[in-house]
Amino acid sequence: MASRVLAQCVRQLPRSSVRLSSGNFAVRTAAVPVLFNPRPLSFIASSQRTRWIEQTRISSSVGVFCRQYGDLPPLTIESIKERVMYVLKLYDKINPEKLATSSHFLKDLGLDSLDQVEIIMAMEDEFGFEIPDVEAEKLMSPQDIVQYIADKKDVYE
């Protein structure tokens, strides 16, 4: 009985992988690159086992069972930093030569608190989520912004 259950489980596993690779249902029961543990299979009738061994073809596209959903590419700290610096360079009140990741908006770049509000708004537009005022007040350098966005978007390295 355990073998039957196991066989059923094993048979169900490659179904999702086969949909990904091709519609060939002859490969259905056999595209299992992982589970070739001989011990439970010994309980299965020998005819079935030979069929399995014959038809085992490792579908190269499926080493890991994965589903592919539509989404943006995952954020990395590098990409966040690039985007933040790019947006800052486009801002006309900032001198792009003086801009560095650790430059303070008010002290180093000579900006105003109102300009800082505008910068945070530009970041909200770029990354597509709202930054509440309480936390926006504290973001005073590009490094702070990168850190904040990484925290909010669960990006760790």
Added chain:
Amino acid sequence: MANPLRREVRQLYKNLLYLGREYPQGADYFRERLNCAFMKNKDVTDPKEIRKLVDCGEVVIKELGTLYYLREYRTMKKRFYEEELLGLLNIGRPID
């Protein structure tokens, strides 16, 4: 500047910026004027004065809201009513 007031001024500036994006004469024009208006009152330290200015700002927000609403109303009327009927109703005047 007292902290709650500072926050309110920021909030006001932010709201005005969001509204100014759709300003008919251009978002940049609006931003320039907004900046000038805020910079003029940069050195005001009396909380009552600040409160008054913030209220002025709120009035401006209301006015912008009505402006956009009216603009929307007028375009919709123009689109869905025929010319003669518009003339009768006196709506869709060339002021917009």
